[in-house]
Amino acid sequence: MGNDNHDNRNKQHHSAKEQKLPALRCYQCPFCGISMSHRNNMRKHIRTHTGEKPYYCRLCDYRASRKDLAEKHVNIKHPGQEMGNNVACDLPELHR
Ligand SMILES: [Zn+2]
Ligand SMILES: [Zn+2]
Numbered sequence: 001m002g003n004d005n006h007d008n009r010n011k012q013h014h015s016a017k018e019q020k021l022p023a024l025r026c027y028q029c030p031f032c033g034i035s036m037s038h039r040n041n042m043r044k045h046i047r048t049h050t051g052e053k054p055y056y057c058r059l060c061d062y063r064a065s066r067k068d069l070a071e072k073h074v075n076i077k078h079p080g081q082e083m084g085n086n087v088a089c090d091l092p093e094l095h096r
Contacts, residue, residue, distance in 0.1 A: 027039055031046065057070060059078045059081060060077065
């Protein structure tokens with residue numbers, strides 16, 4: 001019997017239409033919704049929402065990387081509100 005198994009002419013035709021999406025931005029920030037194409041950039045960006053912005057306004061969603069920015073925010077956005085206790089209460093130094 002001529003069982004020729006190597007007569008396997010099963011050429012897989014690559015589907016000629018391999019779609020290349022131009023510069024697909026596949027990483028999206030869960031915080032502000034901005035899209036980026038590079039994962040590293042996105043990770044950096046997300047840090048601006050989390051680790052690098054420890055100061056936040058308890059009266060709204062505002063976050064800041066510096067205390068003076070948070071204070072400024074409250075003075076502008078929430079005039080009449082007391083500063084200090086309401087903002088950046090998660091500061092380690094304030095917890096002492
Ligand atoms: Zn963002
Ligand atoms: Zn605010």
